[in-house]
Amino acid sequence: MNTDGLYQLFKNHPIVVTDSRKIKNGSLFFALKGENFNGNKFAAEALEKGAAYAIIDEAKYQVGNRTILVEDVLEALQKLARWHKKELEIPVLGITGSNGKTTTKELIAAVLSKKFRISFTQGNLNNHIGVPLTLLSMDKSTEFGIVEMGANHPGEIAQLCAISDPDYGIITNIGRAHLEGFGSFEAIKKTKAELYDYLKKKNGTIFYNRDNYILSELTKSIRHKISFGSKNADLSGHPVFSPPFINAEVHFPKENLYFNSKLTGDYNFENIMAAVCIGHYFEVDPRVIQKAIKNYTPGNNRSQLIEKNNLKIIMDAYNANPTSMQASIESFVSSFSNPRYLILGDMLELGSEELNDHISILEKTKKHSFSEVLLVGNAFTRAAKSYSVKSFINTNSLCHYLAENPITEGAVLIKGSRGIQLEKVLDVL
Numbered sequence: 499m500n501t502d503g504l505y506q507l508f509k510n511h512p513i514v515v516t517d518s519r520k521i522k523n524g525s526l527f528f529a530l531k532g533e534n535f536n537g538n539k540f541a542a543e544a545l546e547k548g549a550a551y552a553i554i555d556e557a558k559y560q561v562g563n564r565t566i567l568v569e570d571v572l573e574a575l576q577k578l579a580r581w582h583k584k585e586l587e588i589p590v591l592g593i594t595g596s597n598g599k600t601t602t603k604e605l606i607a608a609v610l611s612k613k614f615r616i617s618f619t620q621g622n623l624n625n626h627i628g629v630p631l632t633l634l635s636m637d638k639s640t641e642f643g644i645v646e647m648g649a650n651h652p653g654e655i656a657q658l659c660a661i662s663d664p665d666y667g668i669i670t671n672i673g674r675a676h677l678e679g680f681g682s683f684e685a686i687k688k689t690k691a692e693l694y695d696y697l698k699k700k701n702g703t704i705f706y707n708r709d710n711y712i713l714s715e716l717t718k719s720i721r722h723k724i725s726f727g728s729k730n731a732d733l734s735g736h737p738v739f740s741p742p743f744i745n746a747e748v749h750f751p752k753e754n755l756y757f758n759s760k761l762t763g764d765y766n767f768e769n770i771m772a773a774v775c776i777g778h779y780f781e782v783d784p785r786v787i788q789k790a791i792k793n794y795t796p797g798n799n800r801s802q803l804i805e806k807n808n809l810k811i812i813m814d815a816y817n818a819n820p821t822s823m824q825a826s827i828e829s830f831v832s833s834f835s836n837p838r839y840l841i842l843g844d845m846l847e848l849g850s851e852e853l854n855d856h857i858s859i860l861e862k863t864k865k866h867s868f869s870e871v872l873l874v875g876n877a878f879t880r881a882a883k884s885y886s887v888k889s890f891i892n893t894n895s896l897c898h899y900l901a902e903n904p905i906t907e908g909a910v911l912i913k914g915s916r917g918i919q920l921e922k923v924l925d926v927l
């Protein structure tokens with residue numbers, strides 16, 4: 499069946515499900531292939547459980563007339579999403595970047611939802627499957643779409659733009675994340691800039707951080723652009739540190755307004771400014787924007803402040819790369835004095851630069867004084883050999899150590915890649 503045909507089915511059954519364990523009545527089940535399973539095998543089960551149709555790409559799994567055979571299920575899902583976006587005729591804002599995509603997206607969503615009926619990426623569903631699912635969750639009532647786009651290899655943002663067809667875009671920043679898949683910083687830059695390339699071609703509008711040199715350079719040839727930042731920007735403001743939270747004073751044409759947040763980490767200033775700028779552009783009342791920013795509480799181990807026993811814990815264990823780890827440590831140092839502790843986990847997916855990048859972080863930690871630096875993971879353990887810091891092969895070993903040697907007071911930064919599971923440390927603090 500072609501995309502037009504599928505779209506007719508989708509119009510009558512506008513709920514897309516990709517997991518037979520989570521079937522909804524009357525839904526369309528897309529039988530994806532993944533690392534562990536072949537979704538085709540669950541087509542019959544999905545239909546039994548109430549799916550209206552199952553979209554498959556292996557003829558041997560056809561059952562009756564409610565299995566729809568396509569060439570490639572993933573491709574069919576992506577094409578359907580693109581078709582749907584065109585049919586909806588709503589503006590879509592695309593967000594990519596190395597760090598801060600989800601936080602910025604959540605802040606923008608909080609702001610724009612005060613004026614529009616919006617639909618936006620849930621959690622981190624930002625890849626070649628998550629982006630189509632996000633688009634297909636939008637319906638006729640949606641007035642504005644916000645789509646987060648993630649990448650760990652070259653060309654991926656162009657592919658996601660082709661699916662989501664954004665009208666507006668923002669790159670949060672470009673840093674050294676997922677170097678293993680990209681191969682080089684230049685490749686990261688080129689891939690992220692694919693969002694600008696796409697918008698340039700369709701005369702779309704981009705929002706960018708004027709303080710960021712790389713982004714300012716990349717936007718030079720773009721016509722429709724709106725900047726934010728600390729100076730010389732269309733909307734300027736400056737960070738106001740209220741440790742451990744970061745706030746912003748923003749200079750609107752007629753007044754200066756103060757934006758409180760529940761976000762730790764001074765790097766969140768740019769995320770807040772992005773949301774304020776985009777809200778202002780779409781004419782959300784600045785005082786309404788203030789409230790939206792103030793009410794946003796980060797979750798899922800992203801720059802969270804947790805107070806436990808006598809400790810102030812910055813839980814930042816959702817992900818890590820050289821750029822964000824450096825930003826996190828710097829912000830921690832300017833927020834807290836001793837007693838302060840660093841618990842750092844490996845930064846994953848760095849490829850051949852792994853050892854050097856971990857050593858660089860240790861060099862940075864030497865410039866400040868900490869009550870203790872505790873490291874977790876293979877890369878940090880190798881890097882730590884010539885430093886007087888303790889390292890542990892995994893989080894469980896660190897937990898055993900902390901149970902015997904508790905941290906009793908002060909501030910603790912917990913930062914590491916998702917795979918290191920540093921959040922488990924919270925149980926023993």
Ligand SMILES: CC(=O)N[C@H]1[C@@H](OP(=O)(O)OP(=O)(O)OC[C@H]2O[C@@H](n3ccc(=O)[nH]c3=O)[C@H](O)[C@@H]2O)O[C@H](CO)[C@@H](O)[C@@H]1O[C@H](C)C(=O)N[C@@H](C)C(=O)N[C@H](CCC(=O)N[C@@H](CCC[C@@H](N)C(=O)O)C(=O)O)C(=O)O
Pocket residue numbers: 516517518519529530531532533534535536537540621622623624625626627628629631648649650651654
């Ligand atoms: C395909 C899928 O959605 N898989 C999810 C599923 O995995 P599972 O282990 O169950 O098996 P398979 O993937 O092999 O299964 C194939 C299909 O079979 C279905 N199925 C299985 C068993 C059964 O009984 N019935 C069935 O119907 C199954 O549902 C599959 O459809 O569950 C896992 C646990 O919940 C999910 O983790 C897994 O999700 C995959 C990884 C996925 O891609 N999900 C997207 C919706 C998504 O957007 N996920 C994001 C990840 C975003 C991310 O990491 N972004 C990076 C950058 C982007 C990199 C990109 N190149 C990439 O590789 O992803 C970033 O840094 O931001 C998320 O989950 O957060």
Ligand SMILES: Nc1ncnc2c1ncn2[C@@H]1O[C@H](COP(=O)(O)OP(=O)(O)OP(=O)(O)O)[C@@H](O)[C@H]1O
Pocket residue numbers: 595596597598599600601602622648670671763765766768769799800801814815816817821822825826
């Ligand atoms: N503007 C920023 N600059 C540097 N680091 C940041 C910035 N914003 C967030 N971070 C760091 O990145 C972590 C994850 O934030 P967030 O989930 O918003 O990023 P993301 O880009 O969506 O991540 P992912 O690619 O894994 O989805 C934060 O906890 C923080 O440590």
Ligand SMILES: C[C@@H](N)C(=O)N[C@H](C)C(=O)O
Pocket residue numbers: 622816817818819845846847914915916917
């Ligand atoms: C969690 C995932 N989106 C990610 O960013 N992974 C990297 C490798 C990390 O956890 O640091």
